[in-house]
Amino acid sequence: MRGSVRKILLVFSFVLILLGFWFSTTNAYTFIKGYMLFQTDQTHIVNSAEEPSKQHKDNLKQKKLYTIRPNKGExxxxxxxxxxxxxxxxxxxxxxxxxxxxxxxxxxxxxxxxxxxxxxxxxxxxxxxxxxxxxxxxxxxxxxxxxxxxxxxxxxxxxxxxxxxxxxxxxxxxxxxxxxxxxxxxxxxxxxxxxxxxxxxxxxx
Incomplete structure (x- = not known):
């Protein structure tokens, strides 16, 4: 009786290890892939947020009114x-x-x-x-x-x-x-x- 229980527990443990191994490897790949995509999206969002700010600053710069300075007496x-x-x-x-x-x-x-x-x-x-x-x-x-x-x-x-x-x-x-x-x-x-x-x-x- 004890021998049968022990075998069942060993088989059950082995199955759990296999499932855990499969689950961890497949999810690890998914997690890594998802993280990379998330980082790419975040970078895009940050860059998109910065672009109007830079453009706004450029628009605030005073237009150069005179390209040539006058000579004395002009x-x-x-x-x-x-x-x-x-x-x-x-x-x-x-x-x-x-x-x-x-x-x-x-x-x-x-x-x-x-x-x-x-x-x-x-x-x-x-x-x-x-x-x-x-x-x-x-x-x-x-x-x-x-x-x-x-x-x-x-x-x-x-x-x-x-x-x-x-x-x-x-x-x-x-x-x-x-x-x-x-x-x-x-x-x-x-x-x-x-x-x-x-x-x-x-x-x-």
């Missing part, structure tokens, strides 16, 4: 002052030669439309003789080869002629206009009349 566009119904030519540079012909663009500052501080200067007795009539809330428009850029004046300052804060960098596209002050002063003016404007719209060419 006409780079016009300054329109709607309040005065005036259209004034802008020349690259602020030496007397440029200021005699129109508005001068400080060549160490960015070009109009670009992020940072674009600085324009003019004589109070020529192009900017009526600039004192322009103030906070008024608009300024600059037209260049890159397009049309509209700025809104947010601040009017009167500073010492040696005040260098007029040309400091700005975190956003800013237009700064500068001229001698007081407007009716005879001789070398001791101060400067400053208009600081923020870019509010643009039409690129």
């Amino acid at each position: 006409n780079i566009g016009n300054l329109l002052i709607p309040k005065l119904n005036a259209t004034l030519p802008i020349f690259h540079g602020t030496d007397e030669e440029e200021l005699e012909n129109g508005v001068g663009h400080f060549d160490k500052s960015v070009l109009p439309g670009e992020k940072d501080n674009s600085v324009l200067s003019g004589h109070r007795d020529t192009v900017f003789r009526k600039l004192g009539e322009v103030g906070k809330g008024d608009t300024l428009i600059v037209e260049t080869s890159a397009g049309s850029f509209t700025y809104k004046i947010r601040h009017v300052r009167i500073v010492d002629k040696d005040d260098r804060t007029v040309i400091v960098p700005k975190p956003r596209a800013t237009l700064t206009l500068s001229t001698c002050y007081p407007f009716d002063f005879i001789g070398a003016s001791p101060e400067r009349y400053i208009l600081v404007a923020d870019l509010i719209s643009q039409k690129l060419t």
Whole structure:
């Protein structure tokens, strides 16, 4: 009796071992295959999720407005002052030669439309003789080869002629206009009349 039970248990154990071996090998293959497919799918999902993010970042990059930088003395566009119904030519540079012909663009500052501080200067007795009539809330428009850029004046300052804060960098596209002050002063003016404007719209060419 005991011998028969022992044989049955041995056969049963052998069958269980065979089943276990078959089950483990076949499932191991399935598991490995499924894991590899899962990893491939996950990589695809991750890459798909990253693609819009990269594209979004690329879209946020500012379009390069000017492929060629102007030479000194070159006409780079016009300054329109709607309040005065005036259209004034802008020349690259602020030496007397440029200021005699129109508005001068400080060549160490960015070009109009670009992020940072674009600085324009003019004589109070020529192009900017009526600039004192322009103030906070008024608009300024600059037209260049890159397009049309509209700025809104947010601040009017009167500073010492040696005040260098007029040309400091700005975190956003800013237009700064500068001229001698007081407007009716005879001789070398001791101060400067400053208009600081923020870019509010643009039409690129």
